[in-house]
Amino acid sequence: xxxxxxxxxxxxxxxxxxxxxxxxxxxxxxxxxxxxxxxxxxxxxxxxxxxxxxxxxxxxxxxxxxxxxxxxxxxxxxxxxxxxxxxxxxxxxxxxxxxxxxxxxxxxxxxxxxxxxxxxxxxxxxxxxxxxxxxxxxxxxxxxxxxxxxxxxxxxxxxxxxxxxxxxxxxxxxxxxxxxxxxxxxxxxxxxxxxxxxxxxxxxxxxxxxxxxxxxxxxxxxxxxxxxxxxxxxxxxxxxxxxxxxxxxxxxxxxxxxxxxxxxxxxxxxxxxxxxxxxxxxxxxxxxxxxxxxxxxxxxxxxxxxxxxxxxxxxxxxxxxxxx
Amino acid sequence: xxxxxxxxxxxxxxxxxxxxxxxxxxxxxxxxxxxxxxxxxxxxxxxxxxxxxxxxxxxxxxxxxxxxxxxxxxxxxxxxxxxxxxxxxxxxxxxxxxxxxxxxxxxxxxxxxxxxxxxxxxxxxxxxxxxxxxxxxxxxxxxxxxxxxxxxxxxxxxxxxxxxxxxxxxxxxxxxxxxxxxxxxxxxxxxxxxxxxxxxxxxxxxxxxxxxxxxxxxxxxxxxxxxxxxxxxxxxxxxxxxxxxxxxxxxxxxxxxxxxxxxxxxxxxxxxxxxxxxxxxxxxxxxxxxx
Numbered sequence: 001x002x003x004x005x006x007x008x009x010x011x012x013x014x015x016x017x018x019x020x021x022x023x024x025x026x027x028x029x030x031x032x033x034x035x036x037x038x039x040x041x042x043x044x045x046x047x048x049x050x051x052x053x054x055x056x057x058x059x060x061x062x063x064x065x066x067x068x069x070x071x072x073x074x075x076x077x078x079x080x081x082x083x084x085x086x087x088x089x090x091x092x093x094x095x096x097x098x099x100x101x102x103x104x105x106x107x108x109x110x111x112x113x114x115x116x117x118x119x120x121x122x123x124x125x126x127x128x129x130x131x132x133x134x135x136x137x138x139x140x141x142x143x144x145x146x147x148x149x150x151x152x153x154x155x156x157x158x159x160x161x162x163x164x165x166x167x168x169x170x171x172x173x174x175x176x177x178x179x180x181x182x183x184x185x186x187x188x189x190x191x192x193x194x195x196x197x198x199x200x201x202x203x204x205x206x207x208x209x210x211x212x213x214x215x216x217x218x219x220x221x222x223x224x225x226x227x228x229x230x231x232x233x234x235x236x237x238x239x240x241x242x243x244x245x246x247x248x249x250x251x252x253x254x255x256x257x258x259x260x261x262x263x264x265x266x267x268x269x270x271x272x273x274x275x276x277x278x279x280x281x282x283x284x285x286x287x288x289x290x291x292x293x294x295x296x297x298x299x300x301x302x303x304x305x306x307x308x309x310x311x312x313x314x315x316x317x318x319x320x321x322x323x324x
Numbered sequence: 325x326x327x328x329x330x331x332x333x334x335x336x337x338x339x340x341x342x343x344x345x346x347x348x349x350x351x352x353x354x355x356x357x358x359x360x361x362x363x364x365x366x367x368x369x370x371x372x373x374x375x376x377x378x379x380x381x382x383x384x385x386x387x388x389x390x391x392x393x394x395x396x397x398x399x400x401x402x403x404x405x406x407x408x409x410x411x412x413x414x415x416x417x418x419x420x421x422x423x424x425x426x427x428x429x430x431x432x433x434x435x436x437x438x439x440x441x442x443x444x445x446x447x448x449x450x451x452x453x454x455x456x457x458x459x460x461x462x463x464x465x466x467x468x469x470x471x472x473x474x475x476x477x478x479x480x481x482x483x484x485x486x487x488x489x490x491x492x493x494x495x496x497x498x499x500x501x502x503x504x505x506x507x508x509x510x511x512x513x514x515x516x517x518x519x520x521x522x523x524x525x526x527x528x529x530x531x532x533x534x535x536x537x538x539x540x541x542x543x544x545x546x547x548x549x550x551x552x553x554x555x556x557x558x559x560x561x562x563x564x565x566x567x568x569x570x571x572x573x574x575x576x577x578x579x580x581x582x583x584x585x586x587x588x589x590x591x592x593x594x595x596x597x598x599x600x601x602x603x604x605x606x607x608x609x610x611x612x613x614x615x
Contacts, residue, residue: 133587
């Protein structure tokens with residue numbers, strides 16, 4: 001007989017209790033940082049929130065088994081969509097965000113279409129080919145993208161740090177809510193069945209290619225929105241946003257934290273905080289070493305604990321081990 | 325440009341393509357035959373190129389010692405990769421870990437050697453077939469060497485006991501084990517041999533191109549294009565399609581200009597994947613979902 005209210009259930013489980021305490025302290029810290037007006041801490045916070053949202057978007061793609069190793073293509077299209085609209089065509093902000101979204105949806109439909117045709121290594125190579133096409137276009141199409149030196153946003157759009165901080169917080173929280181909502185909806189169930197057993201799902205009447213394309217489109221649109229926000233944060237953008245380092249960071253946030261879990265990216269962004277902190281305190285010549293550190297962490301986590309950090313806060317039988 | 329200029333471009337592209345074919349056949353052997361998704365592949369070509377530069381131009385080692393050192397380091401890396409990262413059969417873990425390793429190698433090299441391009445600065449002798457058609461002697465030598473190495477590897481795979489054992493393991497691991505072959509040992513051997521092929525092609529590429537830390541990524545993408553157009557797992561196909569891929573970028577550059585070279589090449593790759601994912605030069609359609 002369980003007479004205690006459900007809300008108090010976590011008291012009896014030490015893992016969930018620890019999780020709740022950590023979450024509470026994180027919330028207090030998040031609300032305290034803007035009070036201090038410390039610009040460096042706020043920058044680290046903005047990056048962490050953005051990577052939470054990017055990690056959730058990666059997770060939505062992973063729901064249908066999309067192993068997106070070129071997620072920075074979506075992200076970079078968002079950045080370039082808004083920057084080019086604002087500088088080259090002097091359009092409004094909304095038009096810029098929409099331009100990024102439309103570019104992302106087109107790319108996502110192409111990738112979703114490929115994913116229903118190819119699988120495994122072939123799909124991975126196709127993704128790399130597509131992202132290399134976009135990257136080399138962004139470097140070579142100098143009249144539109146400014147080449148490898150990139151283009152700067154107009155100064156009029158420079159926002160105060162605190163505003164950016166709260167926008168980033170909003171994006172992160174909204175993306176988490178969206179992930180939970182999607183996972184519990186009918187579409188989320190269809191996504192997961194597509195990943196677990198595509199042949200059975202197709203036999204039971206589920207439209208497998210449609211769900212694959214839908215999840216890719218949702219994932220790409222979220223990453224593109226994050227990119228549009230990042231353009232306001234960085235102000236001067238270059239083609240590095242399409243590079244593999246960003247893809248690796250996004251994957252690291254989701255995989256080290258834990259795939260298929262809403263709290264995974266939140267835990268994974270601890271690594272982003274560490275990375276930003278180390279890079280802020282080191283001379284810039286040591287920046288490649290920071291990549292070495294997080295690549296090592298990624299390899300170790302993938303080999304030793306594939307279920308991710310989030311599995312520490314769950315009972316052993318709560319969830320299947322994350323399937324890569 | 326006249327016809328002679330185009331003939332010259334095509335001939336030189338074919339000779340460079342021989343080396344592309346050599347390193348792509350190493351990739352196609354790893355991915356298609358051994359079922360290892362090795363995405364740190366370009367980084368190791370780049371590392372071999374840097375090692376060649378340092379052993380020959382900076383430390384002034386004799387060439388034979390330099391080649392032996394590079395082959396040894398590549399084989400050791402191959403065994404290390406096989407023992408740690410590629411031990412699991414899980415495909416996602418393999419991709420993820422080898423991408424991480426490639427990041428480590430690229431950033432380590434750019435930290436220790438800076439991203440300034442390095443070149444052996446060899447003055448190239450040219451062989452004139454016609455007053456306006458000339459081919460590089462070094463490229464001709466590399467082409468011949470690449471073809472000879474591939475032929476040797478082919479003979480090794482078909483004539484020696486180890487080679488036959490490798491082919492047996494590739495075809496069916498369980499049955500090979502039943503016949504008394506130590507499958508994991510044979511896979512180690514095969515993988516480190518393919519890593520030696522990477523080392524050799526790194527040496528040849530260093531003679532022809534300047535190297536930067538991100539050059540490996542470009543080569544890896546080229547290897548993908550070559551392997552896909554040949555059909556994954558088809559080593560001789562990879563050599564011939566490497567020759568084809570060697571010609572295409574230089575023709576694009578000559579006709580349309582250098583800025584279209586990379587986007588068009590990658591677009592061609594995606595198109596090949598979409599239209600004929602089992603390869604242009606092969607009729608076997610079952611290969612696509614085999615991995």
